[in-house]
Amino acid sequence: MKWNTLLPALLLSGAALAGNTDAVPSCAHQALPVFPPIARELMVAIDQTTLLDSSLQQSVANAIKPFLSAGNRFSIVVFSAYTQGHYTDVLVSGGLDAPLPSQARDDIAKPLLVRLDLCQQRQREQAAQAASQALRAAFQGSSGHIARSDIYASLRATSSIIRRSAAPDKVVLIVSDMLENSSVANFYGDAGKSVRNIITAREMRIVENNHLLADFGGARVYVIGAGLLADDAAHNKSYRDPKTMQALQAFWSAYFSKSNARLMEFGQPALLNPIP
Template sequence: MKWRAMLLLHLCLCGTTLAANIDAVRSCRDKMLPPFPPSTRELLVIIDQTTPLSPALQQLVADSIRPLLVAGSSFSIAVFSAYTQDHYADVLAAGTLEAGLPSEARDDVAKPLLLKLDLCRRRQPQQAAQAAGQALRAAYLGTSGEIARSDILASLKALSSVIGRSTAPEKIVLIASDMLENSSVANFYADRGRAVRKLAAAKELRGVEDKRLLADFGGARVYVIGAGLLAGEAAFKHSYRDPQTMQALHAFWDEYFTRSNARLVEFGQPALLNPVR
């Protein structure tokens, strides 16, 4: 039991880039077993590769994911950047940690098959943690503050289908991004990218609706890490984001997610103050 606990205590952020792993957790299904209960939780983690995160924020993402990789949960790790920079929205890893059979169903299964099933399911958290950690590492290795554009709105609409179509009653979206759109749709920057522009949320949202860029997150709870970060902030250490500007940015995204069938629970500026639940 101790080795399982240790594996769950850490999502490894070491390793190399990887190809998409959309079946990251080996299924324990067997034709001799009754069907497993469906997933009760769907987790979607979205990494904006135009937003370099500090090591502390990278670890915060991993720490936020770790408690959610439990039996009965499905997860996806996705990235996006700017369509004009040979980058695009993509899912790097996905998998399902299967829920256990109800006790009455287990009573009808032969003991050797139950032992095999239990061993398989004990391995699933390790497989999920490894796949998620590798995907995060790959996402961070592909991140750059030099990417000129950031198609956040279009990417969120595209990626929302990953969780919007899920039948799980509980849906969670964790987004690591500065949430500063810079595309043909809108530009949330000021002073040549050295500051955040104070948004008129209602006006910006009309533009989003006109361009049909609202998404459908299927009633998910949304958490953001990294809001308002500026790429290359070390060079612009005197740049100042006043509370009113950040409140306006928060107000825009709060209403955006409401109209996109989701609820913005916490808007980390840049870190979360409460655990993802």
């Protein structure tokens, strides 16, 4: 099944998802050598207070697709505010066994090697289905009527997932408007219809004074959805001053730098380049 048709197909199938944290069974077998360690890990953190149109939803799926291959691990997490029915939660996670080196494959009996190759092919299919199902659940659970958005606290909590990873290459994809709206700070202006001009030094003092820095373990960070407002999902796009958006990006760049991460691209709202 093609990736760009998988999400709608799962919606029609009515498949359900409930915290599948072992979505891809390993192909390990006592007659096989130990697989090489995972080389790359992706964590996708989806802010359910941010509404995406179908095009942006597909862009999230497209960004994830390259990571659903041998030697990678992935997880999809949702967050919003600490309110009824909307909590930080891991929807799905799983890892795909790394390919065995050529020399190791030469020492494996052909029937077992065939079974191994079929198993690893099945892993890719399982990962694609599990990720698509999780994305569908995340997007269906999003709402523009959640009063608060605890982005600071949620990122601090979810960062532990990627920090604990032993993968040498750690990647975080954050799907969010990146507009904090909590008891600590409010990035909105004009009754939620615009983005407030953010002064980095002032906001960083608030973050540090409230002990809200995270630790992403040296991960690369990419953002989809920055600056989106509730009306944007209905294609009633409000104007965003470039200087205001530059200030928002500058703040988050400083935040991630102090949270042991590197902000690589700040999609406003979409990424302009594939995640390498």
